[in-house]
Amino acid sequence: MSRSLITRASSKDIRRTLLLANLMFLSACSGAPSKMLAAPVTGYNHTSAAINWFSVNGAGGGNVGPHQGGGSQVCCGVVPRYWTPGLRAIVEWEKDPDPYSSKMWPEQSYSDAWTKRMEAKKRQYTRYKVTVEIPRYNEPGSLSVHFLPYNEVRVSATGITPGYPGYPYNFPMNMPEPKVCPD
Structure with missing residues (x-):
């Protein structure tokens, strides 16, 4: 670097x-x-796509590779000290559906031809924005965003770490992706 x-x-x-x-x-x-507390923002990607960037209520998160997450935190979002009914988060993100395709290209990396192909690839990225409920917490913690198949998102603001009892979303990192989108 x-x-x-x-x-x-x-x-x-x-x-x-x-x-x-x-x-x-x-x-x-x-x-x-x-009334409000600073909270790190962490992403968990349970899909085969790459999350190029994301934000929670405007607080930026990093990029999250396919079936990865939890390792890096970005500072800072905010959470209420005390949970209230109807608490919501706005999540925005950009997704690369084929994150490893450039490794197979015959063009020399960063050459003019490679750059042109990358520009075309970037036009295939998709962007999303959803509002989701934040489940009840007793102790505030990180804003943890879970990206699920078919552009579903879940957000937690609890002090409990994923994988431990009481955490609201213990999804497997490698979630199966059905061939047909469920209604």
């Missing part, structure tokens, strides 16, 4: 950290506990 990329990423992280520290300082001065 080049030094300029590391420096840019580091300065961006420093700015985010300072902003969060200032927000926490200001909320501490008010004497009342904050």
